Amino acid sequence: MIQKRNFAHRIVRGRLLVALLAASSAVGVLGITTAQASASSRSPIVLTETSYYTSVASNGAIYTALNTVFSNFEKTHPGITIKREDIVNSGNSYLTAVAAEAAAGNLPDVLMLDNPTVPTLASYGELTPLSTLGPTAIPTLGAAQQAEAKFNGTIYGYPLYTNTIALFYNKAMLAAAKIQPPTTWAQLLTDAKALTNAQHYGIAFSGETCAGCNVWTFIPFLLSNGGSLTHLTTPQSVQALALWTDLTKEGAIDKDFTNWNQGQPEAEFAAGKAAMMINGPWFFPTLNSVKGLSYGVVEIPVNTPGQNVVGPIGGEVWTIPKSNPTIEKAAYELLNYMAKPSVDASLATASGDIPTVQSALPTWQKTASPLYAPLLAELKHGFVRTSTLGVLYPRVETAVGNGIVSALIGKQTPAAAFATAQANVNSILEGN
């Protein structure tokens, strides 16, 4: 449906453009190029925008915040209108729909992507290298986002807001057990054990192999300890996995967690069935609305004190699929508008994330909850998932995820599980 509409729409728009160009040249309006025509807002341009924010009910404030941003942009840029063609993301449906649009040559003019998928689309030549359109807003972003925006050295999008994961804890439960939030793995293990009783487990987090599930949660443990997604057999990597298997062996986590994505841990924590959980700030609004729940957020514990917590960098990247210079230029103007400090701060606030435009941080911090402090600290050493793996990240994620689950269910020892996973990762890296 969306594709068809898009297609028809493109034809109409294409013809309109040709007609307008013909008319303008006939009248003898010279001295403006097609690109400038859009900049001067003479010809009506319709930009199609696609994100997975489809409603307030499913995505909260960011849905309406985008509407506000777009209508403000339309006011300051007469001649450009934005048409939202959003796609629901359930499981992998958003990416599948985008792949289908790309195959049919019907990508929207402005496309939001989850950050690990940008290299995949860029590698097919579907995205416009942004520096070809003019100076980019990339230098205004944080260092990690500057890296995240690039694939093979070319800038393909603006990561306008970011997030990561941290350790949430139920204040009442920890107080009852006279426990301070853990800062080391040893403390995490003993505390999680001590916090496990008939009413609740010590901790909850995602253990299922899926995009943004167990590997995403595992990255802080793996990388803070000096392990690596591509060097899984090192002692540092195996130690991290052994911590997780110890948590299951001690019964400190619901064994069903190998079947959990990000949603179930939040449900357990909100229902008081888990004293701690590892999750992200996108759950702050829901958790704040839970009656009687008082929670705190701290950095994820490290193996030995002094290690830096490495947070996996989450968030969405705004890109411009290839179309024609006029459209691309208009889309570029929209992206630059969204990267203005005040606009960026409003988008980050609405999505429950952290702005990436550095000058927007002070404004944002004035109103942001103190719960974000540990997230900000972790992002100082943030890990861009696609930085070295690029297009291979999703497959490596699956291979590592399966290794994690294999150890968690006791099918293999942590060392053996990661030896198997390493063989699979090697095979992927070799191009099989």
Add this chain to the structure above:
Amino acid sequence: MNRKLPREELTPPERQATWSVRAKVGANEALTLARPADYGHDTSGRPAGPARRAGPWHWMRSHRRQVTLLAFVVPALTYVILFFVYPLIYGFMMSVERIGFIAQSGPYIGLHNYIVEINDPVTREALTNTAIFLVASLFFQFTIGFGIASYFSRRFFLSRFLRSLIIIPWLFPPIASGTIFAIMFAGQGGIIDETLQSLHLISSPIFWFDSSFKAMFVIIFVNIWIGIPFNAVLLYSGLQDIPDELREASALDGASAWQRFRYITVPLLRPVSLIVIMLGIIYTVKTFDLVVVLTNGGPDNGSQLMSTWAYTLAFQNFQTGQGAAVANMLFVFCMIVAFFYIRATRREVAVA
């Protein structure tokens, strides 16, 4: 061109031929549509008619029957080609090309995707799991379904009402059933583990999703639950078709209950059973949504079926070509079963 022709001139002689119904002599009566001998567009032996005239309009008028036949065939053919043949060919093309995230045509790589997938341990696991899933599901669906069908073949108080309730699991969307069972099988607060614990049958929750064996048990269990009504209803109607006189007569002849079952019910139920089992194979082998909701193929591909594996490859790993290869393997298997199904139903119709 537009000269009006007398009606007879337009009408080929075969038009007058009548469709006759011939009854075969013997125990089996079959309706046979007798075909007129000169059916077809062979006009030899007849005076040169308007068929010889040039122009498509005259051809159509002189070949009215063929045109009519074509008019019936073309929509069906178009539909089949557009919605079955084309996707099939496209799916095959994808499986012999190197195709990734964006499913445009890629370079031809022969059977590489098939070879890679056959050598992939996950595919083998999925194949084994699918076989176990198929055999276990069908066996229990059929036996329990048959038990229920026999139970309801006797009329008793509320039997009709209860019989109509039996169909309910078949009516639920598998996504809904799967989600509800996922909640029921949960280790914490799930009704199954809680009940077993309160009965002191187990001391701690079972955690149904933490091993391949248990995860397979859960998806098979739920699939059996879903499939029973289908088996029960079809077998029930099969049982109803067995004339009571046969059983009564054999009882009078001194046949025991077992002998009546073995020599009357089983052979007479054979055609229905065959159909039930073959449709069951096709339904079961392509089970997908249920597994995605319950286990998503996990843990560590422990409950991965060929269907979910094809999906994972194509739409999660974006190894589209390899996903297509796995899907085609599944398709070939279904085609073989369908072939036997069609052959069996034809033979049964001929025998019956």
